[in-house]
Amino acid sequence: MTTSRRDFIKTAGIAAGVVALPSALPAWISEVDAVEAATAAAVDKNALADIALNTARRLGVTYADIRINRYRNEQISTREKQVQNVSRSQNFGFGVRVLFKGTWGFASSRDVTPAEVRRITRQAVDIARANSVYQRKRITMVPTPRIVATWKSAFEKDPFDVGIDDKIQLLLKLNERALKTNGVSFVSSSMGFANEQKFYASTDGSRIDQYIIRANPQFSVTATNRSTGDFLALNSLGGPQGMGYEYMEKYPWLSEIEQAGENAVAKLKAKSVEPGKYDLVLHPSHLWLTIHESVGHPTELDRSLWWEADYAGTSFLTRDKLGKLQFASKIMNFVADRTQPVGLATVGYDDEGVPAQRWHLIKDGVFVDWQTTRDLANMSPNKKSYGCLHADSWGSISFPRMPNVSLQPGKENTSLNDLVAGVEKGILIHGDGSYSIDQQRYNFQFGGQTFHEIKNGKIGPMLRDVAYQSRTTDFWNSCDGLGGPATYEVGGSFNDGKGEPGQSNAVSHGCPVARFRGVNVLNTAAK
Amino acid sequence: MLLTEKDAREITDKLLSYVKADDATVNVGSENYSHLRFAANSFTTSGARENTTIGVTVWIDKKRGSSSTNEMDDESLRATVAQAEQLARISPVDREYLPTLGPQTYRPVNGYAEGTSNISLQNRARAINDVIAGCEKAGVIGAGFHQARGSAGASATKNGNFNYARSSLVSLSTTARTPDGTSSGYFLRNHFDVAKLDSKRVAREAIRKALDSRQPKTLPPGTYPAILEPQAVADLLSGFAFGFDARNADEGRSPFSLPGGKTKVGQQIFDERINIYSDPWNPELPGSQAAQGGIPAEKIYLVRNGVLENLIYSRFWAKQKDKQPTPGPVNNIMESSRPASALEDMIKATDRGILLGRFWYIRGVDPRTALQTGLTRDGIWYIENGKIKHPVTNFRFNQSLIQLLAPGNVEMIGASERVGSSEAQGGSSALLPALKVKEFHFTSASEAV
Numbered sequence: 001m002t003t004s005r006r007d008f009i010k011t012a013g014i015a016a017g018v019v020a021l022p023s024a025l026p027a028w029i030s031e032v033d034a035v036e037a038a039t040a041a042a043v044d045k046n047a048l049a050d051i052a053l054n055t056a057r058r059l060g061v062t063y064a065d066i067r068i069n070r071y072r073n074e075q076i077s078t079r080e081k082q083v084q085n086v087s088r089s090q091n092f093g094f095g096v097r098v099l100f101k102g103t104w105g106f107a108s109s110r111d112v113t114p115a116e117v118r119r120i121t122r123q124a125v126d127i128a129r130a131n132s133v134y135q136r137k138r139i140t141m142v143p144t145p146r147i148v149a150t151w152k153s154a155f156e157k158d159p160f161d162v163g164i165d166d167k168i169q170l171l172l173k174l175n176e177r178a179l180k181t182n183g184v185s186f187v188s189s190s191m192g193f194a195n196e197q198k199f200y201a202s203t204d205g206s207r208i209d210q211y212i213i214r215a216n217p218q219f220s221v222t223a224t225n226r227s228t229g230d231f232l233a234l235n236s237l238g239g240p241q242g243m244g245y246e247y248m249e250k251y252p253w254l255s256e257i258e259q260a261g262e263n264a265v266a267k268l269k270a271k272s273v274e275p276g277k278y279d280l281v282l283h284p285s286h287l288w289l290t291i292h293e294s295v296g297h298p299t300e301l302d303r304s305l306w307w308e309a310d311y312a313g314t315s316f317l318t319r320d321k322l323g324k325l326q327f328a329s330k331i332m333n334f335v336a337d338r339t340q341p342v343g344l345a346t347v348g349y350d351d352e353g354v355p356a357q358r359w360h361l362i363k364d365g366v367f368v369d370w371q372t373t374r375d376l377a378n379m380s381p382n383k384k385s386y387g388c389l390h391a392d393s394w395g396s397i398s399f400p401r402m403p404n405v406s407l408q409p410g411k412e413n414t415s416l417n418d419l420v421a422g423v424e425k426g427i428l429i430h431g432d433g434s435y436s437i438d439q440q441r442y443n444f445q446f447g448g449q450t451f452h453e454i455k456n457g458k459i460g461p462m463l464r465d466v467a468y469q470s471r472t473t474d475f476w477n478s479c480d481g482l483g484g485p486a487t488y489e490v491g492g493s494f495n496d497g498k499g500e501p502g503q504s505n506a507v508s509h510g511c512p513v514a515r516f517r518g519v520n521v522l523n524t525a526a527k
Numbered sequence: 528m529l530l531t532e533k534d535a536r537e538i539t540d541k542l543l544s545y546v547k548a549d550d551a552t553v554n555v556g557s558e559n560y561s562h563l564r565f566a567a568n569s570f571t572t573s574g575a576r577e578n579t580t581i582g583v584t585v586w587i588d589k590k591r592g593s594s595s596t597n598e599m600d601d602e603s604l605r606a607t608v609a610q611a612e613q614l615a616r617i618s619p620v621d622r623e624y625l626p627t628l629g630p631q632t633y634r635p636v637n638g639y640a641e642g643t644s645n646i647s648l649q650n651r652a653r654a655i656n657d658v659i660a661g662c663e664k665a666g667v668i669g670a671g672f673h674q675a676r677g678s679a680g681a682s683a684t685k686n687g688n689f690n691y692a693r694s695s696l697v698s699l700s701t702t703a704r705t706p707d708g709t710s711s712g713y714f715l716r717n718h719f720d721v722a723k724l725d726s727k728r729v730a731r732e733a734i735r736k737a738l739d740s741r742q743p744k745t746l747p748p749g750t751y752p753a754i755l756e757p758q759a760v761a762d763l764l765s766g767f768a769f770g771f772d773a774r775n776a777d778e779g780r781s782p783f784s785l786p787g788g789k790t791k792v793g794q795q796i797f798d799e800r801i802n803i804y805s806d807p808w809n810p811e812l813p814g815s816q817a818a819q820g821g822i823p824a825e826k827i828y829l830v831r832n833g834v835l836e837n838l839i840y841s842r843f844w845a846k847q848k849d850k851q852p853t854p855g856p857v858n859n860i861m862e863s864s865r866p867a868s869a870l871e872d873m874i875k876a877t878d879r880g881i882l883l884g885r886f887w888y889i890r891g892v893d894p895r896t897a898l899q900t901g902l903t904r905d906g907i908w909y910i911e912n913g914k915i916k917h918p919v920t921n922f923r924f925n926q927s928l929i930q931l932l933a934p935g936n937v938e939m940i941g942a943s944e945r946v947g948s949s950e951a952q953g954g955s956s957a958l959l960p961a962l963k964v965k966e967f968h969f970t971s972a973s974e975a976v
Contacts, residue, residue, distance in 0.1 A: 036606075039598060082622045086614045087593035093578065106574030110597045127561075127573050130648035134656035137569040165617050172619075186778070224779050229786035231779055231895070307566040309670035310702040310713075311952060313887075316975070318708075395560075395576035436888045436923070438902045438975035443923055445900050445971075447892065467892065467900075469923065469971050500564055500672035500700075500952055522970065524892045524925065 036070070036090065043068070048117045049201035052096050055121040057203065061128075063099040063141060064121075065202040065352060068112060069394040072160060072197075077190040078171040080179065084188075086164055093394040096121045100128035102138020106397040142377040142385055144354050146205040151348025154341045155213040155244030159193040162245045167191060170248060174257045178221045181261035183268065185231075189219035189257075191248060192494070194506075198351075206353040214344055214506055215247045216240040216494040219257055223264035232464070234264040234449050237285040237431050240494040240506065242342040263450050263462070270462035273451065275523045279426035280468060280516045281419050286448050287407070288491030288509035289432040294472040295327075295334050296405040296509065298441040299361045300388075301370035301380055311500050313439025316472070317367060322381065327367040328476030333408040334362035336371060338387060343404035344492045344506035345390075351398040354387035361405065365477070373400045392503040399499055406490070406510035410482030419481045419515040426454035427466060427521065432491070434467065434524075445469045447524065465525040475516060483512035529644060530557040530579070532691040535681035538581065541601070543685060545608040548585035548615060552627045552821070553608075555581045556680030559644050563651055566670035568659050583611040591621040623843040627684035628821050636692075638813030640720035643695035644677020651675075658730040662703055665734045667712075671701035672952060675721065682821060690817050697721045698953025699729045702905060703737035704976070710743070710918070711976050712736025713885050713905035715758060717953040718945065719813065736884065736906035743918035745972060746909060752880035752938075753967035754873045754910070757959050760861075761946040762886035763899065763928065765957040768803055768859035770897070771829045773838035777848070782897045782929050783838060796835045796929065798937035800863045803830040805856030811945050812958050814857030825854040832864055833934060859957040860943065867942035873963040875913040876939065881967065882915060883907040885949055886924075897928040902973050921976070922969035931964060939963035 045068045056064035070092045077085040094117065095108035105128025107120045171189045178187040196212040217238065224231040238256060241247050282290070302308055303315040317325070328334070338356035340346055347356050352374050361369050372380050373389040391398035420428065431449025438444070447467045453460035470478075492508035530538070535555055542553040561575040581604065582595040592614025596607045655673055662669030674697070681691040698717035704710065714732035718724045755763070775781040776790040783791045797803075807814035807824040818824040820842040828836045837853060845852040874882065889901035903921045910916060930936060941961030947953040 039600075039603065083591075083619050084621075084623070085593065086591065086618050087584075087595070088610060088614065089582075089595040091580070091597050093597065095574075095576075097574075103570055104572050104574075106572065108574070108576045108578075110578045110580075110599075123575060127575060127648060130652045131563065131570045131573050134652055134659070135570055136659070137567065139571075163617070164614060168617075168619065186780075222780060226779055226788060227786060229779060229784055229895075233780075305567060306668060306670060306704065307571055309566055309668075309704060309711075310564075310672055310700055311949075313975070314704075314708070395578055397572045397574040399572060434890050434892045434900065436890045436900045436902070438921065438923070438973045439887055439904055440975035442975050443902065443971060443973035445923060465893075471974075501560075501562055501674060502952060520971075522925070524898065 043112050045199045046207065048112065048114060049207070051114055051117045052121045053201065053203050055118055056096065056098050056125060059122065059125040061098040061100045061125060063203055064096065065200060066094055066096050067351065067391065067394055068094040068199040070197040071393065072195040073192065074160065075190065075192045076164065076167050076171060077188070078175060079188040080175055080186065081172065083168055095394045096124045097397060098124045098128055099139060099141065100125055101132040101135065102140065103128045103132035103135045104139060108395040139375050140378050141374040142383055144204060144374060144385065147349060147353050148207050149348060150209045153212040153242055153346060157245040158213060159215060159245040160195055174219060174253055177254050178257045178261040181265055183223045183265035184221055184261045185224040186222040187219065192216040200351060200353060202353055204353060208349050208353060210348055212347065213244050214240060215243050217248060221257065221260045221264045223268045225268055230268060232264060232268055234260045234267065235431065236260065237449065239491050240344060241490070241492065242344045242346050242508065266462050267450065267464050270464040272465045272525055273463045273521060273523050275521060277518045278521045279423045280519050281416065281423060281426060281428045281454065282514055282516065283430045284489035284511045284513060285431050285491055286429045287511045287514060289435055290446055291405060291407055291509045291511060292493060292507065293435060293437045294441055294444055295362065296402045298472065299371055300400060300402065301372050301376045302400045305379060312498050316440045316442050321367055323366065323368055325367045326365050326477065327362050327473055328365040329479045330365045331410060331482055332362060332365050332476060332479060333360060334405055335408060336361050336386065336403045336405050338403045340404045340508065343508040344494065345402065345404045345508060350387035350389045351391050352389045354385045357386050359386055371400065371403060376400060390505055392505065396503050401498065401505040402496065402507045404508040407512065409485045409488045409512035413484040413486065414481065416483060416487060416513045419483065419513060420454055420459055421457040422481065422515065423454045424456055427463060428452040428454055428459055442471050444472065465523045466521060467524045468519045468521050470519055475519065478517045478519065479514055480517055481515035483514065487512040529559060529677055529679035529693065530555065535679065535691050536689065539681050539683035539689065542581060542583060542604060542608060543683060545605050546585060546685060548587045548612050550586040550627050551584065551685040552682060553581065553583050554680060554682035555579065556678060559677040561646055562672065562674040563655055564672050565655055565659060568662055568669050581607065583608050585611045585615050586621065586624055587612060587615045589620045589624045590615045590618045591624065592618055625842050625846065627686050628688045629686045631688050631821065631823050633690060633816040633823050636807050636813040636816050638719045639693040639695045643675050643697045643719060643721040646675040646721065654726045658701055658726060661730045661734060665738065667703040667705055667734055667737045669701055669703050671699065673699045688821060690821060692816055695719050696954065697724050698947055699724060699726050700949065700953055701729050701733040703733040705737055705741060709976055710737050710740040711905045712740060713949065715947055715949055715953050717947045717956055740906050740918040743920045745920045748922055748969045748971050750966050750968050752877060753964055754877065754880060754882045755962045756870065756884040757941065757944050757946045757961050758884050758949065759886055760959045760962055761948050761957055762889060762950065764861065764959060765859060765948040765951065765955050767928065768805060768829055768856045771839050773840045774844040776838050780894065782895060783835060790838060791835050792838060794835055795833050795934060797830055797833040797932040798934050799833040800865050800940055801830060801833050801861065801932055801937065802828065802864060803861050804828040805858050806860060807857050809858065809860060809958065812858050812860065812956055818854045818857055820852065822852055822854050824857045827853060827855040829856065861959050862943045863940035863960060867960065868939040870941060870961050873939050873961065874910055874915060877910045878912060880910045881907060881919065882910055889950065892925060896930065898925060899928060900925045902975065921973040923971045923973055924968055925970045926968050936965050937962060938965055
């Protein structure tokens with residue numbers, strides 16, 4: 001781990017980004033952007049919203065919203081010395097959601113015209129009406145203030161204004177650097193960028209425009225031993241961020257890929273772990289995923305209400321445990337935060353007009369609150385929506401999704417080495433690897449990218465074939481050491497899946513380095 | 528509205544007419560999608576989406592660029608082609624470029640039903656109401672998901688190929704839980720024809736499993752003989768046929784690799800009764816008429832009588848290795864060469880073992896052995912002396928798929944039926960049998976229900 005990487009991620013996690021307006025269109029992409037701009041200008045979103053909301057009101061709904069959204073994506077993928085794919089896509093359409101007799105109905109179309117908005121709104125009501133005949137428990141929503149606003153995410157350089165050439169050159173340079181290490185046989189690298197231009201209007205009177213940028217770079221370095229047939233891959237520690245192209249320019253990608261190449265070759269020769277109980281020192285590039293799976297998901301109220309029972313599952317956090325369960329050790333505080341700068345789930349407002357918020361889920365180790373939306377709020381103790389509604393497309397119905405959930409750093413200035421110094425027999429883990437957790441979020445298993453033995457307070461040689469298995473509350477209660485603010489980094493997932501039909505959500509998780517006592521480690525090399 | 532062949536051809540012709548690049552492939556796809564979800568014995572969300580998308584990939588001096596849009600006016604189509612060409616011009620040479628295909632002849636498949644694509648809102652509401660009513664009557668809490676999709680689209684190349692196809696898919700899954708949350712059952716089925724989706728069976732089986740799973744006992748983790756129902760096999764293996772990549776094997780990074788750059792083709796890797804193949808014209812599981820790169824799909828065996836017969840060569844890798852590109856797989860069928868065993872007979876033949884119906888959160892752990900981890904879920908029982916003795920609490924497993932099907936581990940094979948992976952929410956399909964295996968590796972207990 002280089003100091004520069006730490007500094008970068010730390011800064012990214014806590015500094016406010018500079019908000020930038022999209023700059024003038026670059027010449028190389030002018031034609032398609034010009035057409036997009038012309039289409040956008042031709043669409044009067046407020047007039048279309050009036051049509052949808054008035055049509056819905058006339059048909060007797062208690063609530064309606066329309067989202068008219070444009071999504072742009074760019075993906076560049078390379079492998080060794082060649083570019084495998086350069087693509088751009090864009091997607092435009094609208095969706096109308098109605099609440100009719102306590103029953104949701106939703107319909108959507110790519111044809112953004114007044115006649116189609118009228119037809120689709122009727123279709124949304126038809127769907128709700130057909131189902132409402134058999135509806136057993138009527139859905140209700142808590143109110144929210146009327147909002148008229150424009151919001152832009154914190155990025156410095158819009159990646160859609162940066163030429164493809166610069167991006168390709170950076171990726172090929174990364175690959176070249178990785179291949180310099182003897183024993184590295186394959187390398188792939190990619191960068192993806194997403195832009196959401198979202199418009200929301202509702203029968204509450206709200207009208208909200210949002211412009212969001214996210215970046216998703218990654219690489220994978222494979223070392224092989226052709227004589228034994230052995231191979232393994234190491235992935236980048238730097239993951240997706242709610243940032244613009246400045247992430248590609250400022251993060252130390254070159255030194256990280258060089259290190260990954262050396263690590264992959266070393267790991268191939270490393271000793272296979274002896275299964276048993278170990279103390280674990282977990283780096284933020286690893287721990288974010290454990291937080292995501294075992295803190296983020298079980299605190300979703302819809303899971304606790306069995307709304308996700310058929311797929312994602314329920315939660316071991318039942319409502320009677322609120323305010324009582326010692327979820328984690330007393331030094332731990334987990335905060336949900338949709339206002340966190342550069343967070344992947346950071347927004348100005350959610351997809352039903354509720355402002356972004358910050359609140360504690362776990363306070364001093366005790367489970368104290370849920371993630372909620374307007375239709376879940378009436379079933380939560382404080383009847384409050386924390387603004388967690390999200391849809392991944394104009395064509396998807398919005399439903400509860402995870403905000404950024406982060407473990408707060410310790411108050412002392414504790415370093416990684418300080419935590420390691422207190423370990424007799426342990427393992428230091430960097431990077432996220434294989435992950436799996438049960439449908440109530442009790443039992444989990446996590447791998448990683450690199451594993452270093454810790455012996456008598458010192459970091460030793462590399463290990464391989466490591467995964468740890470634990471039970472959520474046992475694991476978090478076994479934490480006896482947190483790094484200070486200087487060790488805090490932000491990781492995250494670009495595509496967190498949930499719901500039926502499955503939808504994708506981008507979400508960040510920040511944390512300091514942390515130490516856990518006596519965790520069960522298994523050897524994953526099948527004999 | 529789904530595109531007819533005439534509509535689709537007009538669009539691909541128009542796109543190709545805008546192309547100035549040396550080579551191009553263009554495609555258009557249209558979709559009608561609708562869903563209804565329920566949970567806690569009540570409807571939650573329900574919605575519909577209509578969309579049409581075009582995609583363009585072009586090559587200029589072997590340099591490649593791609594672009595796509597769902598805005599269908601002429602100006603947007605023209606701009607999308609221009610954007611792909613702009614991207615190609617500034618990209619390095621695509622070293623894996625091969626000229627797009629000239630005219631091909633496809634043997635059509637029948638995987639489309641109008642009733643699925645244009646689902647009746649009233650019939651669907653009534654069918655799901657019946658599922659919920661069944662749950663209420665049995666005293667369990669139901670949650671589930673009904674989805675229906677119709678798709679129609681075409682792809683065309685600058686070298687003269689044109690391929691139009693339609694397909695549809697409907698699925699229903701149901702999870703039933705006892706109100707105290709100590710027991711759960713699940714069932715999922717899908718089909719391309721809504722008339723052949725038996726929603727009553729889905730509800731009946733989910734409820735039965737929930738009721739039969741009450742008061743489970745905890746068993747120690749370890750290696751047990753196990754019977755995997757077709758759903759459990761689908762959860763592990765529904766994508767298996769698509770992992771037989773020749774390039775990965777040749778490059779030494781696949782469970783089908785051998786030291787020194789060789790592969791296991793020709794070796795007995797699985798039990799001698801096991802056949803894994805792809806057949807586009809299977810009436811129960813129609814596949815696509817076009818395989819990778821647009822080549823006409825054919826029936827192909829990956830594993831025949833347990834022997835690894837074929838790995839999948841992409842057009843590029845086939846050229847590198849002087850082979851023919853593989854015309855598949857376009858679906859995943861596993862069946863026994865010998866007469867199938869009934870599930871009841873598998874139970875009768877078990878002295879001591881585990882019966883299970885669903886796996887969850889399956890993730891790769893070690894690609895060398897196709898080692899997977901995951902959990903059991905929604906119904907698992909202990910068998911003793913040929914009889915189901917009692918339900919069991921859930922386990923985590925760590926199991927190599929290669930070892931699962933290896934000679935000596937497979938004891939009995941059931942009749943193959945159409946199932947979908949539960950993690951894919953019924954969106955994937957395969958024809959898979961129940962399996963009775965000698966060893967399955969459960970590595971820890973899970974309290975989750």
